[in-house]
Amino acid sequence: MNSVSPRVLSSSLFEGPYYISVAGKLLETSDSFAVMNPATGAEFARAPAATAEQLDEAVAAAKSAFKTWSVLTYDQRQKYLDDYADALEVHREELARLLTLEQGKPLKSGAQPEVDQAISWIRQIAARRIPVEILEDTDSHIVELHHTPLGVVGAITPWNFPVLLALWKVAPALLTGNTMVIKPSPFTPLTTLRFGQIAQSVFPAGVLSVVSGGNELGPQMTAHPDIAKISFTGSTETGKHVIRSAAGTVKRLTLEMGGNDAAIVLPDADWKAAIAQLFWGAIGNSGQWCVGIKRLYIHRSFHSEFVSAFVDYARQQKLGDGLDPSVTVGPVQNKMQFDKVRTFLDDIKANGQKIVLGGEVDESQSGYFIPVTVVDNPPEHSKIVQEEQFGPIVPIIVYDDVDDVIERANDSPFGLGGSVWGRDTQAAVAVANRLETGMVWVNEMHTQGVDIPFGGHKQSGVGTEGGHEGRLLFTNPKTVLIKK
DSSP states (O other), X not given: OOEEOGGGGOOTTOOOOOOEEETTEEEOOSEEEEEEETTTTEEEEEEEEOOHHHHHHHHHHHHHHHHHHTTSOHHHHHHHHHHHHHHHHHTHHHHHHHXXXXXXXOIIIIIHHHHHHHHHHHHHHHTOOOOOEEEEEOSSEEEEEEEEEOSEEEEEOOSSSTTHHHHHHHHHHHHTTOEEEEEOOTTXXXXXXXXXXXXXXXXXXXXXXXXXXXXXXXXXXXXOTTOOEEEXXXXXXXXXXXXXXXXXXXXXXEEEOOOOEEEXXXXXXXXXXXXXXXXXXXXXXXGOOTTSEEEEEEEGGGHHHHHHHHHHHHHTOOBSOTTSTTOOBXXXXXXXXXXXXXXXXXXXXXXXXXXXXXXXXXXXSXXXXXXXXXXXXXXXXXXXXXXXXXXXXEEEEEESOHHHHHHHHHOSSEEXXXXXEOSOHHHHHHHHTTSOSSOOEESSOOOOOTTSOEEOEETTEESEESHHXXXXXXXXXXXXXXXX
C-alpha cells in the first residue's frame, strides 16, 4: 500500500483523507467503510479498513520500537508526551469539530471540553513517575521493587468518548515505557485516526499506531501473540469476549465496561440545588456514558416536587445538531444504539409506565434523535431500571427507607459508579461506603483526575484506569535482590 508523509496533513478544518498510522507511516488501505453523522443519519466520510496483515505490521513495528522506547528515561518520555500535547493543542479546534461530526455531542459543551481535557491529561500524566521502592536494606542485601513496562499494549476504545478515553490509555502506557496500537470504534474512527496521524510527526516510528476497521480487528488484537496487554473500554458483553480471546496468550487485561449507576438523594438533601448536577449526570452526552446516572432514587417526602423541578429544568434544554451553538443535547451516536434505546421506550409504553416528559421520537426528523425522557416511578423489576439504557432516558424512582434503597441499588450485576446526596455529609458517606461500586461521589458528580483511580466491581470491569493504581497496571512488578 502507498504511504503518505505526515507533514502534508496540516489543516485548520481537516476533512481528510484519513489513513491508518503504522511504523511512523500513514498508509492507505484497499478497502474503506462509511462514517455516519448521527445528526443527519448520512455518510459524511470514509475511514480506512485495515487488514489483518496491516495489524500485524503495526504490532511488529510496536514490538521493535519497544526495544529503544522502553530504555528511555522518564524525563525523555515526558518530553515526547509534552510535545505531543503541544501538537494536539495546535489542532484542538479541528479535532473538536470532527468529534462533533462523528459522535454528535455539542461542540461547545461536549466536544471542545473533551479534547481540552484529553490534552491536559497527557501533560499531567507525563509529569508522574513510578519510583523504585526499597523493600529491604540490611547489612547483607538490598531488595528493590521495580515496575518495568510490559511491551506492546493493544487499546480498544469506544464511541461515546473516543478522544478522551483513548488518550487516557495512551499517556500512561507510553510514559511507563510501553508502545501502543489503538483500534477505535468503527462508529467513531476519525478523531482517533487524526490524532494518530499527528502522532507520527512526534514519536519515534512504531511507538503509537492507529488501525481502524470493523469488529473483526478486535479479536485479532486480543488473540495476537505479540500484544502483552489489552486495555478495553466498552460493553460488558464485548468485554467477556475479550477475556475469552485473551486467555490463550495469558494477556494482562484492564476492562472498563458497563454500568447501571444509582444516584440516591437522601431525605435531608438540598435537592433543589442539585437538580442541574443530577440532570447532567444522567443526560450528559445524551446519556451515553458508563458512569452516567441510570437510576435516580428520590425520597417519597419530596418526590413530586423533585419530578416537577427536574422536568422544568429538562424543558430548558435544546435537542439538535451539535454544531448549533444553542444545542445542549445531541443525537444518540449510531443507528444500532438508537434502535436499542427505542426498545426501552417501547417497553415503558407497553407496560403503562408514566412518562412525564418526552417519550415520542419525531419520525420526520433525520438523524438519531431521541428526546430527553423522564419516567416517573417505574417498578423496580422494569427494563428501564434493571438494564443499562445508555441513552437520554432517566427513571425517577421513589423510596421510603434508606436501608432498602441501598439494597435495591446494590441488586445489580453491575458496580461501576454511583452517587449519594445529603446535607449530613457523614451520613451520606456512610451510605456511599455501603454501595458496591468502584467509584462513588458524595454531593458531586463525575469529578475525575489523573491521580484518582477509576474502575468497577462485579461485571463492570477488571482493574483500574487513572491514579497510581492505574499506571501500575501498565507495568510488571519486578523484584531485584542484591547481595552486598
